[in-house]
Amino acid sequence: MVEEYDVVIVGSGPAGLAAAEVLGGEVSVCVLDEQPYAGGQLIKQTHKFFGSKEHFAGWRGIDIAEYLIGEVKRRGVELKQQHRVLGYYAEEDLVVAEDENGKLHEIRGKKYLFATGAMENMFVFENNDLPGIFGAGAAQTLMNMYGVKPGTRVVMLGAGNIGLIVSYQMLQAGIDVAMILDASPTIGGYHVHAAKVVRAGVPIRTRYTVKRAIGEDKLEAVEIVKLDENWSPIDGTEEIVEADLLCISIGLSPVIELFAQAGCRIEYVPFLGGYVPVHNKFMKTTNEKIFVAGDASGIEEASTAMVEGKIAALAMLGDLKNVDIEDRIMHEFESLAKLRTGFFGRRPKEGKIQMEKLASKYGL
Amino acid sequence: MEFVRRIVEHPVLEYEKGKKIRFFFEDREIEAFEGETIAAALEAAGVRWYRETAKYGRKRGIFCAIGKCSSCLVVADNRVVKACQTLVKEGMIVKRLRGKPQIA
Amino acid sequence: MNTPWRKDGILDNSVVSKLLPPEELRNSKAYALLECVENIPCDPCTRACPFKAITMEHITDLPQINWDRCTGCALCVMACPGLAIFIIDETTDPAKVTVPYEMLPLPEVGEEVKLLSRRGEVIGKGKVLKLKVSKNKTYAVTVEVPRERVHDVRAIRCIK
Numbered sequence: 001m002v003e004e005y006d007v008v009i010v011g012s013g014p015a016g017l018a019a020a021e022v023l024g025g026e027v028s029v030c031v032l033d034e035q036p037y038a039g040g041q042l043i044k045q046t047h048k049f050f051g052s053k054e055h056f057a058g059w060r061g062i063d064i065a066e067y068l069i070g071e072v073k074r075r076g077v078e079l080k081q082q083h084r085v086l087g088y089y090a091e092e093d094l095v096v097a098e099d100e101n102g103k104l105h106e107i108r109g110k111k112y113l114f115a116t117g118a119m120e121n122m123f124v125f126e127n128n129d130l131p132g133i134f135g136a137g138a139a140q141t142l143m144n145m146y147g148v149k150p151g152t153r154v155v156m157l158g159a160g161n162i163g164l165i166v167s168y169q170m171l172q173a174g175i176d177v178a179m180i181l182d183a184s185p186t187i188g189g190y191h192v193h194a195a196k197v198v199r200a201g202v203p204i205r206t207r208y209t210v211k212r213a214i215g216e217d218k219l220e221a222v223e224i225v226k227l228d229e230n231w232s233p234i235d236g237t238e239e240i241v242e243a244d245l246l247c248i249s250i251g252l253s254p255v256i257e258l259f260a261q262a263g264c265r266i267e268y269v270p271f272l273g274g275y276v277p278v279h280n281k282f283m284k285t286t287n288e289k290i291f292v293a294g295d296a297s298g299i300e301e302a303s304t305a306m307v308e309g310k311i312a313a314l315a316m317l318g319d320l321k322n323v324d325i326e327d328r329i330m331h332e333f334e335s336l337a338k339l340r341t342g343f344f345g346r347r348p349k350e351g352k353i354q355m356e357k358l359a360s361k362y363g364l
Numbered sequence: 365m366e367f368v369r370r371i372v373e374h375p376v377l378e379y380e381k382g383k384k385i386r387f388f389f390e391d392r393e394i395e396a397f398e399g400e401t402i403a404a405a406l407e408a409a410g411v412r413w414y415r416e417t418a419k420y421g422r423k424r425g426i427f428c429a430i431g432k433c434s435s436c437l438v439v440a441d442n443r444v445v446k447a448c449q450t451l452v453k454e455g456m457i458v459k460r461l462r463g464k465p466q467i468a
Numbered sequence: 469m470n471t472p473w474r475k476d477g478i479l480d481n482s483v484v485s486k487l488l489p490p491e492e493l494r495n496s497k498a499y500a501l502l503e504c505v506e507n508i509p510c511d512p513c514t515r516a517c518p519f520k521a522i523t524m525e526h527i528t529d530l531p532q533i534n535w536d537r538c539t540g541c542a543l544c545v546m547a548c549p550g551l552a553i554f555i556i557d558e559t560t561d562p563a564k565v566t567v568p569y570e571m572l573p574l575p576e577v578g579e580e581v582k583l584l585s586r587r588g589e590v591i592g593k594g595k596v597l598k599l600k601v602s603k604n605k606t607y608a609v610t611v612e613v614p615r616e617r618v619h620d621v622r623a624i625r626c627i628k
C-alpha cells in the first residue's frame with residue numbers, strides 16, 4: 001500500500017522541520033528520518049546559537065529542536081522516526097523507506113524535500129580506523145544525547161567552529177581536552193569560541209597535525225607533528241600525546257546519495273563543501289518534484305538551514321496551491337542575504353553565487 | 365566496570381533516562397537504559413571495538429554515530445545492524461560482526 | 469583585517485586596550501567590556517541590555533557600547549553566546565571582574581576560586597562575591613581580583 005501526502009520531507013533537522021512548520025496545516029506533510037529521535041544535528045547542540053532573534057539567537061540547539069517539533073506536530077505533520085529512505089523511484093514516483101524492523105514502506109508525495117544534512121570528513125593517517133577515533137559529531141551525540149563520555153582524555157583535530165564547540169562541551173562534561181590541533185596557520189572558527197576553550201586551559205596548536213594513531217584494539221596515544229609553511233611535517237617535532245579519544249573535525253560533506261540516486265544533477269562546488277545537487281534560489285533541483293535545503297545544499301549553519309527550509313516550503317506551496325507567496329519568500333531571501341555577510345559568510349555566499357550560475361546552465 | 369563512562373552531573377543538561385535494562389555483548393552482560401542506542405550503551409560500558417573487517421581483520425568502533433559510515437556494524441539478535449542507529453532492547457544478544465555479514 | 473588572535477585564540481594587550489573605555493570612565497564605575505572582535509552574525513547582546521547601551525546596525529557589525537548608559541548589571545554577560553562579555557570594576561581595591569561560567573562545580577559566594585588568564589594560566593586566587601544565573605543556565609560570577617590583574621583575569625576554576 002502506498003501512503004500519499006502532498007509533501008514528503010526526508011530529514012528532520014532544522015531545514016526539514018522549518019519547512020514542515022511552514023507547510024503544516026496548509027497541505028498534508030510527512031517527515032521521514034532514520035534517527036531514533038527528531039531534530040537532526042540540533043538535538044546534540046547544547047551551546048547557545050548565534051544569529052538574530054528571528055533565527056533563535058541565544059537559544060540552545062536542543063531547545064530550538066524541541067520548539068520546532070512541537071510546532072510541527074501541532075500543525076498535524078506526521079513525524080516518522082527510524083525510517084531510512086533508501087531511494088526515490090521516478091517511474092512509480094515514490095520513496096521507499098526501511099523501518100527499524102526492516103520493513104519497507106512506499107511513500108508518495110506531490111513534492112519532495114530532501115534535507116539530508118551532512119557528514120564528517122575523514123582524514124588520512126596511519127591507523128586512522130582504530131576504535132576511539134570519532135568524528136566530533138559522534139562525540140557530541142554520545143555525551144549530549146545519551147550522557148555518555150566519549151573518552152577521558154581527548155585530542156581534537158580541527159579548530160573550526162565544530163572542533164572548538166565540541167571541545168568546550170567536553171570540558172562541560174568533565175572530560176580532559178589535551179589540545180586542539182589544526183594544520184592551517186590560523187584558527188578557522190570564531191574567536192569567541194576559541195577564547196572559551198583557551199582560557200579554560202586547552203591550548204590550540206595551529207600548523208600541527210596527527211601523524212599516526214597508536215593502540216592495539218583501541219586508541220592509546222596520538223603522535224602529532226608540526227607542519228612547515230608548505231604543510232610538510234617537520235622532522236624531529238613529533239610528540240606522543242596520551243589520549244583515549246581522537247576527534248576529527250576537519251570539515252563536513254553534504255549527504256547527497258538520495259539526489260544522485262534520484263537522478264538530480266550534481267556538481268562540485270568547493271565553497272559549498274563538495275558535491276551538491278544543482279538547485280536554483282527557490283531550492284528546486286533539476287528534478288522539478290525534488291527540492292533541497294540545509295547542509296545537503298551546501299555546508300552552512302542551522303540558521304541558514306531553517307531559512308532555506310522555509311524558502312523550499314514556500315516554493316512548494318506556491319506550486320501546489322494557488323497562493324501568493326511572493327512577499328513571504330522575498331522576506332526569507334533578505335534574511336539569507338543578511339546571514340551571509342561578513343568575513344565568515346563569504347564562502348557560502350560565493351558558493352551560492354556559483355550555484356545560481358550552474359542552475360541557469362541547467363535551465364532552472 | 366559498568367557505567368564507567370556515564371556523565372553524572374552536567375552544568376546545562378539533564379538526562380532523562382528510560383527504564384534500566386540488560387543486554388549481552390559477546391559473553392558479557394551489560395546494563396543499559398531503554399531509549400539509548402546499542403552504541404551508546406556499549407560506549408558507556410567502555411566497549412570500543414565492535415567489529416572486524418572482512419579483508420584485513422581491522423578492528424573497528426563507531427565513527428560518525430549518525431548512520432552514515434557503517435563502521436559500527438554489529439549482529440544484534442541475528443540481524444546485522446548499525447549499532448549507532450539501533451535502540452538497545454531488554455535481553456538483546458549483540459555480537460561482534462566478524463568478516464562479511466551472512467545473508468540468511 | 470589584522471587578526472593576530474587567529475593563531476592561538478588569545479587577544480593580546482594591543483587589541484584589548486582598544487576595547488577599553490576611556491580612563492576617566494574606568495575610574496568612575498563598573499562597565500561591560502566586549503571582547504568581541506570579529507564580524508560574526510550575532511546580536512543577542514543588543515537585545516539583552518535593558519538600557520540599550522549595546523547597539524549594532526547590521527548583524528555582522530561589531531557591537532558598539534555606550535558606556536554612559538551601562539550600569540554593569542551583567543545581563544549581557546549571561547546572554548552572549550560567545551561568552552565574550554565581562555564586567556570590570558576597577559573603582560575598588562581589590563577590583564572586581566564578572567565572568568560568564570557554564571561549568572561544574574558551581575562556586576558559592578565567599579568561596580576562593582582560581583583566577584585564570586586569557587591563556588588559561590592560573591594567575592592567582594580570589595573570593596567569589598556574587599552569583600547570578602540566567603534562565604539558559606549561564607552564570608555570571610563576580611570575583612575579587614588584585615587591581616593590577618583586572619585586565620588579565622577572564623575565567624575562574626573551582627578549587628574544591
Ligand SMILES: Cc1cc2nc3c(=O)[nH]c(=O)nc-3n(C[C@H](O)[C@H](O)[C@H](O)COP(=O)(O)OP(=O)(O)OC[C@H]3O[C@@H](n4cnc5c(N)ncnc54)[C@H](O)[C@@H]3O)c2cc1C
Nearest residue numbers: 011013014015033034040041085116117294295301302303
Ligand atoms: C558542533 C556543531 C555546532 C554547530 N553550531 C551551530 C550554531 O551555533 N549555529 C548554527 O546556526 N548552526 C550550527 N551548526 C550547524 C548546524 O547544526 C547544521 O548546519 C544544521 O543542523 C543543518 O541542518 P540540516 O537540516 O540541513 O541537516 P541535519 O541537522 O544534519 O539533519 C539531517 C537529517 O536527515 C536525516 N537523514 C539523512 N539521510 C536520510 C535518509 N536517507 N533517510 C532518512 N533520514 C535521513 C538525518 O538522520 C538527519 O536527522 C553546528 C553544527 C555542529 C555539528
Ligand code: SF4
Nearest residue numbers: 517538539541542544
Ligand atoms: S552590563 Fe547591563 S547595562 Fe551594561 S551593557 Fe550589559 S546589559 Fe547593558
Ligand code: SF4
Nearest residue numbers: 504510512513548550
Ligand atoms: S552577543 Fe556576544 S558574541 Fe554576539 S555580538 Fe554580542 S558580544 Fe559578540
Ligand code: FES
Nearest residue numbers: 429431433434448
Ligand atoms: S558509526 Fe557511522 S554508521 Fe554507525
